[in-house]
Amino acid sequence: MSAQAPSGPSLGGGMRGAMRPGASFGNIARARDPRGTLARLAGYFRSFRAGLAVVVAGIVIYTLLGLAGPFLMGVAIDGFIARHDASGLALIAMKMLAAYLASNIFQGGSSWLMAGISQRALKRLRGELFQHLQTLPMDFFERNPSGELMSRLTNDIDAINQAVAQNITSLLASVLSMVGILVAMFLLDRWLALASLLVVPIMIGFTRWVAVFTRKGFKELQKHLGQLNGVMEESIGGQKIVTVFRRNQSVIEAFRAENENVYRAGVQANTYALLLMPLTSVLGNLFVIVLAGLGGWLALSGLVTVGLIASFINYGQGFVNPLRQLSNLYNTLQAALAGAERVFEILDVPSEADDAPEARALPAVRGDVRFDHVTFGYRAGTTILDDMTLEAKPGQMVALVGPTGAGKTTIINLLTRFYEIDRGTISIDGADIRDLKKSDLRRMLGLVLQDTYLFGATVMENIRYGRLDATDADVFRAAEMADADHFIRQLPQGYDTVLSERAGNLSQGQRQLLAIARTLLAEPAILILDEATSSVDTRTEARIQKSLLRLMEGRTSFVIAHRLSTIRDADQVLVIDGGKIVERGTHHELLARRGVYHQLYTSQFKGQAI
Numbered sequence: 001m002s003a004q005a006p007s008g009p010s011l012g013g014g015m016r017g018a019m020r021p022g023a024s025f026g027n028i029a030r031a032r033d034p035r036g037t038l039a040r041l042a043g044y045f046r047s048f049r050a051g052l053a054v055v056v057a058g059i060v061i062y063t064l065l066g067l068a069g070p071f072l073m074g075v076a077i078d079g080f081i082a083r084h085d086a087s088g089l090a091l092i093a094m095k096m097l098a099a100y101l102a103s104n105i106f107q108g109g110s111s112w113l114m115a116g117i118s119q120r121a122l123k124r125l126r127g128e129l130f131q132h133l134q135t136l137p138m139d140f141f142e143r144n145p146s147g148e149l150m151s152r153l154t155n156d157i158d159a160i161n162q163a164v165a166q167n168i169t170s171l172l173a174s175v176l177s178m179v180g181i182l183v184a185m186f187l188l189d190r191w192l193a194l195a196s197l198l199v200v201p202i203m204i205g206f207t208r209w210v211a212v213f214t215r216k217g218f219k220e221l222q223k224h225l226g227q228l229n230g231v232m233e234e235s236i237g238g239q240k241i242v243t244v245f246r247r248n249q250s251v252i253e254a255f256r257a258e259n260e261n262v263y264r265a266g267v268q269a270n271t272y273a274l275l276l277m278p279l280t281s282v283l284g285n286l287f288v289i290v291l292a293g294l295g296g297w298l299a300l301s302g303l304v305t306v307g308l309i310a311s312f313i314n315y316g317q318g319f320v321n322p323l324r325q326l327s328n329l330y331n332t333l334q335a336a337l338a339g340a341e342r343v344f345e346i347l348d349v350p351s352e353a354d355d356a357p358e359a360r361a362l363p364a365v366r367g368d369v370r371f372d373h374v375t376f377g378y379r380a381g382t383t384i385l386d387d388m389t390l391e392a393k394p395g396q397m398v399a400l401v402g403p404t405g406a407g408k409t410t411i412i413n414l415l416t417r418f419y420e421i422d423r424g425t426i427s428i429d430g431a432d433i434r435d436l437k438k439s440d441l442r443r444m445l446g447l448v449l450q451d452t453y454l455f456g457a458t459v460m461e462n463i464r465y466g467r468l469d470a471t472d473a474d475v476f477r478a479a480e481m482a483d484a485d486h487f488i489r490q491l492p493q494g495y496d497t498v499l500s501e502r503a504g505n506l507s508q509g510q511r512q513l514l515a516i517a518r519t520l521l522a523e524p525a526i527l528i529l530d531e532a533t534s535s536v537d538t539r540t541e542a543r544i545q546k547s548l549l550r551l552m553e554g555r556t557s558f559v560i561a562h563r564l565s566t567i568r569d570a571d572q573v574l575v576i577d578g579g580k581i582v583e584r585g586t587h588h589e590l591l592a593r594r595g596v597y598h599q600l601y602t603s604q605f606k607g608q609a610i
Contacts, residue, residue, distance in 0.1 A: 034337055041160070041340045044121040051117045058110035059169060063176045065103035067184055070318060072096045074188075074311030111169045118165040126157050129343055135351035138418045147230025152346055155225050156339030163336030167329050174322035174329075181319045185312065189304060192312055195294050196287060196319070210272050214330065217269030219338035224265045226342075228258040269334075291316045352438075353420065361440040365525035366429050367394040367556030369415070374424035376414060384410045386579040387424075392572070397557045399567035401600060402576035408560045411576075412528050415558070416445055428526070446524030450531035452511040459488055460495040462514055466522035474521060482517035484510070527557040564601050573597065 045052060076092045130153065141149075185193035235251040295309035369392040376385045384407050392398040400408040413419050414426060417438055426433050433441055446466075454462050463475045470478075475495070479485040487510055491497040499505060506514070519527070549569065561567050568587045575583035575590070575597050583590055583597050590597035 034341070037337060037341050037344060040344060041164075044125050045117065048117045048121065051113060055110050055114045055117070055169065056172065058106045058113070059172050059176060062103040062106035062110065063173055063180055065099045065106065066177065067180045067315075067318070068099045069096055070311045070314035071184065072099070073314055074305075074307035076307070107169075107173070114169045115165050118161070118168065122157060122161055122164065125160070125343065126153065129153060129157075129346060132347050132349075132351065136349060137352040138413075140349060145227075145230035145234075147228075147233040148226040149346070150233065151222070151226035151229045152339075152342050155229070156222060156342045159222070159332075159335040159339035160343070163329075163332045167332055170325060171329055171333070174325050177322045178319055181315045185315050188308060188311060192291065192295060192298070192304070196291055196312070196316060198290065210275055210330075213272040214269060214334045217265065217272055218334045219341065221262065221265040221269045222335070222338045222342055224258065224261040228255075228262050231255050231258050287319065288313060288316050355437050359435060359437045360431075361437055362429060362431060362444070365444050367392070367526050368427075368429050369526065369556055369558075370425075370427045371411070371414075372425040372427070374414065374421050374426060376410065376419070376421045376423075378419070384579050385414070388579070388581060390574060390581060390584075392556050392558065394556055395554050396571040397552055397559060397567075397569065399570035399573045400558060400560045400576055401562075401564060401567070401573060401597065406576040407579045408576050409530060410579075412447070412530060412558065412560070415526075415528070416447065417441060444525040445528060446519040446522050446526070447528045448512075448515050448519050448530065452508070452515045454499055454506075454511055454514060456499060458493075458496050458498050459491065459514065462499065463517045463521055466518040466520070470521050475517075478517045478521035479514075481520050482513050484513035484517050487513070525555060527552055527555050529557065530560045531562065564604055575600075 072092055072095055076089055076096075133149065182193065182197075185196065231251075231254050235255065291312050292309075295304065295312055298304045299306055299309055371388050371390045374385055374388045375383065377383045388407075388411075390398075400411060402408055410419075414421055415433070417433060420434070428436070428441075428444075455465070460472070460475055463478060464470050466478075467474070472495075476485065479488055479495075488495055488497075559567055559570065564587075567573060570587060572584060573587055573590055574581050575595075577596060583593065583595050585593070591601060
């Protein structure tokens, strides 16, 4: 769209960010299906089946090699130590060393391969999330703080990354190790194996009980982190306003309040999660005690050998270690699950309505714009525009004036299809805009808002944003027409000067001139200026007006203006009040009627000749 990117459009009628009927973006629905979330997250790894198969094979191999150690220890005790066979003992020791070395090699290779797979999968998830954000309607961004959205792109994705990239192999290895140990124990002695399993149901039951509270706690923690990010972004981005109005202490207090919420949520989440570690340690020791006591009694009875008992105790410790590891991983896994839920909540928000199947493009735009009995409200029960009818003929300049909240900007929001009308028709050259492709509609519109937004790039790149295939000469020409070339060349690197965040190294007037140049470069068929010159001085405004008049020649133009001196040459002046057109005519015609427009004009130029 050949338009200035809005940081948050000001909606007419005082309904900034109000909800459309049936919309549900403000409070995003909470996901309550952890299993479904886990299955959905696993879907991002399906295209890496071959690599995952290799990872799983490596995990199986190094797990089996790790299980060989305790078995070989039992063989060493019964077969070589008891018989004082030094050479046999040395051989078995070499076999144990080889098994452990090979296990470490396979473990490192599996972890390295899994890290690459997980990063590619998360790259896709991150890309889908950002791409989906670009398709969401304006309601969504008006109702959700940018800091909260940034938190989902960063904190939540990072929580998933920590679990998947760093711990998934450990998780699989722990599970396989526990299964392998159980199989080995049953093969060695089923009665000792059955006795050792008495502790397992207790561990599993406690883990499931803690899971409910831990997942809820980490989800609450992620939510408060997003709100804290919002406070920080607003305070840092608006630091000048904070300083001017001496609200530094208020900002600090707001930060402290949200920081306290994060602290409380973090303590609650981690308290439950950390209960697992000491309990598994206690149960693990109980596990070994049971094996040692029962095994010792069986050994004294001559039913088992000392080597078998040693193997069982080693296997018992090996069984407890994965349980402890799973307890440590549990915190990360719960945080990842909470983060994944929050990410999928965004992905489940419906995109902006698609183009109609029969949507078409206008090959050549003359610029005949009509509003035919248009009625619109930002939410059910409110009406911002009431049965409005207007026409802008090709090449006309139409000025929209009226008090704040009258509905002027709402007209622009409907023409650009940021919102859909409730009743009536809006057409361009006789074609209902709902039958046009949105991309083609917005390509023919040039929009410059009062709130200028520039990117942290060079001046050249910011202007070229209006038309990416423009040459340097095109950019220079647009800057000259916007009366911006002279100050750009005085910058340290001229057109190659890199702007700081939100172009803080330029004055407000200079930022507005660059925004105008960007729209001029786009060469739109229909021009929309929403207080486009409100931030420049009177002398600069006069020069810009001459350039704009040249630009508007042959183009349909809508101008929202509070400085009524800027619209004296308008072909039509529409006076909007309460969502209705109360007066229409030229500047001189409306002054002669001595109505609403006359009152607005004389209030601005009181004491001056009209």
